[in-house]
Amino acid sequence: MAASVQYFIPIFKRKNRKANLGKLEGIFMKDQNIINQNDEVLFTPIRVGAIELPSRVIMAPLTRNRAGADNVPTDLMAKYYAQRATAGLIISEATQICPEGQGYSATPGIHSSEQIAGWKRITAAVHAKGGRIVLQLWHVGRISHTSLQPNGQAPVAPSAIRANAQVFAAGGFVDVSMPRALALSEIPTLVETYRQAANNAKEAGFDGVEIHAANGYLLDQFLRDRTNQRNDAYGGNIENRIRLLSEVCEAAADAIGADRVGVRLSPLTSFGDIADSNPQTLFNRVVARLAELEIAFVHVIEGETGGERNPQPFDYAAMRGSFPGTWIVNNGYDRTMAIDAVAGNQADAVAFGRSFIANPDLPRRLRENTVLNLPDPATFYGGDAHGYTDYPALE
Template sequence: MTTEALFNPGRLGAIEVANRVAMAPLTRARGDMDGIQTPLAVEYYGKRASAGLIISEATNISRQGRGYAFTPGIYTDAQVEAWKPVAKAVHARGGKMVLQLWHVGRFSHVSLQENGAAPVAPSAIEAGDMVFTEHGFEPPSKPRELETGEIDGIIADYVRAARNARTAGFDGVEIHAANCYLLEQFIRDSTNHRTDRYGGAIENRTRLPFEVCEAVAGAIGADRVGIRLSPVTHSVGVTPFDSEPQKTYGFLAERLGTLKLAYLHCIEGQTRGANMPESFDFQALRRSFGGAYIANNGFTREIAVDAIRSGRADMVAFGRPFISNPDLAERLRQDQPLAPEAAKEFFYGGGSRGYTDWPTFASR
């Protein structure tokens, strides 16, 4: 099967990409408790610059937005300075990189919040599952409901983070509105029981992600802003699906399309689960958005080639394979075998082992 289409250059808004293979965001928790990225990240991301686009690990927009220990931030000067050599290393190797902006909402723990405050959420509904703290995995703390007057401050946090990302040298940002974190908690009627202008009707529940994208686009340019959605995943916490996901996410995609964003990035199915469930039409979502589309979730080389060649996607994002295959894009191009999947013990936290020590195919 020819891979020509998968390795043709392309464009996402203002971002020119050398090929159609994207590196999906992968939380690795190698920073410190002040949210400062590890120097090892320079090597880690630099080695993966042959991807057409690198989407960074999810990066906290504020202290309040943090839900995992040792994850990086982009809200202090020190955090910005730590990210600068990462973006520089990727660019030096001909790559492009956007920073994913993250607020976890209810999926956090009081030990990760300033002064032990409760996490925040659209509604005071406990998440369940486990979060990663300094002491290991612990149940998330019960959140408090955000007051309407606080929401403008959260939008401002996204804008500050986006501007900081550009200062750090990134080509753009991706708004994380997937995986059941804060923005998706507002979208779904299962986690949003509000009665103000941010709750109830679909227009209200999708208001915050739209307003965030609108504000960030106004700050750094819409053609440098992407957004990630996951209409049928329940990857973190006890998060039931929206009662009408096709209608809800289709409405949101259409609204987002009016902003002329760089791209829409969708997890097509349950994270780490089945790809493309028959119960949801992702191509309808793509048509509603009307712009560039990145498909993600369980893609093989063959499926990715077909997705690009058939026009079903503009890029395909690969996640975990990039952990143990720093040269994944080149391996896909040459149809070389992939390294075994990294052991889960190396996913989160630690040092260079399982992070920067994976060899390229050529060096094996």
């Protein structure tokens, strides 16, 4: 704005100073209107597949480790999510599709009748507040420990390669266990487990699902060539490595409709020493395949999850390509960055994580451009209501 004002002042002729100042004021007011319109773009409605959202402020999935016995969602969790129902869309915390999919203590599941009933109370609480919520479907793969697995068995992975990572178990953080490679004969059952999880999410009252294919977990492990060293139909070239994600998406879409399915991706995340030799080509093709499947949205973590946004060169616009659905971005966005991303068509919506932990009324705070509560990292994982449901909203 200042540059445009400085540009126009020197060309005014003194005798037309008053007239030119009037023109300048008109230009200034026009630019101000553009700024104001840009401020509002984050808070305009959008249709995401079959789901109508009142704004583009999305609550990112946030693991909080507060599930009850047998990983059943609790009434405290219902209060937590209902407090945040003004989000354009809530994406639930990562939720394991089966007992083998668990990698951390006290994370909820969606594979038992008790878990479905627990989630049903949560979706009802969110919907009663006028909110919308989708369930993130999760299988951690090799990011687990034998103490969290049924009968103390080894975690599963595309290949028997141990991760350099830790997980949160009953005694605190521990190194992950050595995984075993999934047999080819086991993969159809795994795909059906995702299908059933999507059906369970529908039964629990969710508006849709997000398939977790990011952050070094099972589906991401299949995508990347450092962790996928198979020599069958699910390993080797890119088409084979994306096959499992494609089949999982098809199964979920068959269960609840493609217009209620999204996928989360993280092309540059290195958690658990995951990597690919050519991430740009890989993820361009992943998104092209998701476009063919006509899913509702893609949710992309830009850079390292919770860390550096540009750890290496990557063209997210090229990755987005011709994807016709909703494009959600995530990782360290503040109000200005989010507005710029949506106004500049780099994204259709923006997901916020830690800001939603400490600010149950985050959409209002962002719209009014007011101060944000600061989150307490000591209460992120596990515990009770402190640091969970006791953050204040605006009066």
